[in-house]
Amino acid sequence: MGRRRGIMSDQFKMEIAKDLGIYDTVQKEGWGGITTRDAGNLVKRAIQIAEEALANQNSNSSR
Numbered sequence: 001m002g003r004r005r006g007i008m009s010d011q012f013k014m015e016i017a018k019d020l021g022i023y024d025t026v027q028k029e030g031w032g033g034i035t036t037r038d039a040g041n042l043v044k045r046a047i048q049i050a051e052e053a054l055a056n057q058n059s060n061s062s063r
Contacts, residue, residue: 008046016045 006013013031017023022038034042 012046013042016042016049020045 014023014026017026017034020038020041022034022042025033025038031039
């Protein structure tokens with residue numbers, strides 16, 4: 001079975017990695033070099049950003 005293409009863009013993941021301080025590890029070792037905890041934190045942060053964007057979109061459309 002092939003790998004599923006990710007929903008998040010590489011650019012978006014890199015921005016979050018920079019925010020979380022794991023960018024250097026990703027640059028040196030690839031995504032497989034980060035810890036499970038860091039991967040979980042990256043996903044949590046991406047969800048948080050998406051929820052904030054959705055809330056902003058909803059508040060702007062109800063005006």
